[in-house]
Amino acid sequence: MMIGQLAASTGLSVRTLRFYADAGVLPAQGRSPAGYRLYGPDAVARARLVRTLRELGVGLDDIRRVLGAEASLQDIAARHAQALDAQIRLLRLQRAVLRAFVGSTDPEELERMTDLTTLTAEQRRRIVDDYLDAVFGDDPDTVADRLSMGAPDLPDDPTPEQIAAWVEVAELLRDPDFIATSRRMAQRARAEGPQPDVAQFEVGKAVGTLAGPAARAGADPASAQARAIVERLEALGPTPAEDRNRVADRIEAFTDRRIGRYWTLVGIVNGWEPSQAPDDIIDVWEWYARALRAHA
Template sequence: MTHYSIGELARMTGLSTRTIRFYSDSGLIPVTGRTAGGFRTYDVDGLARLKLLRTLRELGVDLPTAQRVLAREVSVAEVARTHAEAIDAQLRTLRLRRAVLRVVARNGEVEMVHELARLSEEERQAILDDFFDEVFGGLDLDPAFRDRMRSVRVELPDDPSTEQLEAWIELVNLVRDQDFRASIRRMSERHQEMRAEGADLSGGGSPAQVEAFQHAIGRARAALDAGVPPTSDEARLIAGEINERWGEALGTPVGPELSRWLDQFGDPRAERYWTLIAKINGWPPIPDTSVERAWLAEAGR
């Protein structure tokens, strides 16, 4: 049978003789013999146990757990699985801290950023619920529109990117802004009036409305690319064609021209709201149509 001295074990494992002696004194590496001079010796099994112990400790497994593995009270696979899950949790925490620190480095707001980053899903949603309670409260809105708006949830990951966390902070500041709330409230009140007048406002998302709006944005983009001024005769012709199509999409021939609709419902911060939601939730980016909207509003006047 092969026997190894502590010095030989140290050379084969890279551990110090002091560490090996500590493990031996703790009963983790049993002594199998003594030299003529009384020095401890260990066998092949002791070497294997020492190598396993070294690996477990390098992976961050605490000594009592490593001792249970050596005693076969728990398997290496079970320890690895449990430890991997613990590391995953630590990584999520570290990534969140990193994102918070990067956001703080950019805007300097330590407490607010840290607080908002740590909110639970329910607490995050409560911020949006409070916003909608104020801007929709007491109004007779189209149920499909109202429910669609309120059903969208903020799904900030446990380990958000810096961009996602920045979008979340900006969203909170936006929905808490009293001027923005007043603007959305005015939109909601106008929504109620137009619904009473017979306009189809089932969320601004009926197929006809979506198609008409996308068509208008496309015409505006083409005009911008061609250098057509919004105050020109050509722009007025484009606006007239767009308005006719828009009125048909709203379901009422006496509905507002698109330019007036944009004045009433075109607060660019509303589009920013959806851009931020998409970024937080990891959705495909929402295009910024603010330039096209401004051209349409000016052309329609």
């Protein structure tokens, strides 16, 4: 058939068919005495396949390989689908970054957000691992294990809130002062021996139950009410009254609002169900520490 007949059978323009012929994916079987291209009966199906693959974004080189039996259509389709998946993930990230930036007028913030969110999953994980290495070194540590298992993991289709949270947590993990504070806490935890026993965990829960309402109500840590709470908590655990300053020292050493902020951010990035705000918990423990010192 002539190229015009092929165009009528496939719905493709003569110009497109000539382009495909010149590219080697739709070669003519011969030429007429007048020099016009001639195509065989299989050209219709071949042209339609080329058109479909091009509409799906498959390149001419891959199409030539498929038509030349150098690669299977299934393999090319699978590889191209993977490439599209990667592009879709990137487009979703870019969309979320732009939505998260709406309302800001700082171009440096947009640059920072773009740099931190277009990292690969492995590069994002490296930020967490570098922080853990800087804080805990090569020594095994249950806290390090918990941080590693609960590391922020940005989803493929993040919300603007998750993008903003990831940027903040990444900057926090690379903040030298935050790293130094975390290292001091880790070193003190190692120096003070094994993890607390079950009784101390029960005391920890009771602090929220007993001291929480008083702290939120603005009770004076030096008041008789605070003393009664301290004594009730001591009755639950192994800490004698003469060690109240030591207990307060430990609470203050391990109470850092940036640590609480870190877990809030991780929860947002990972899509965890929201729980009690870390700042509320820290407020209660700080109030309890002041009450311990007031009645030492």
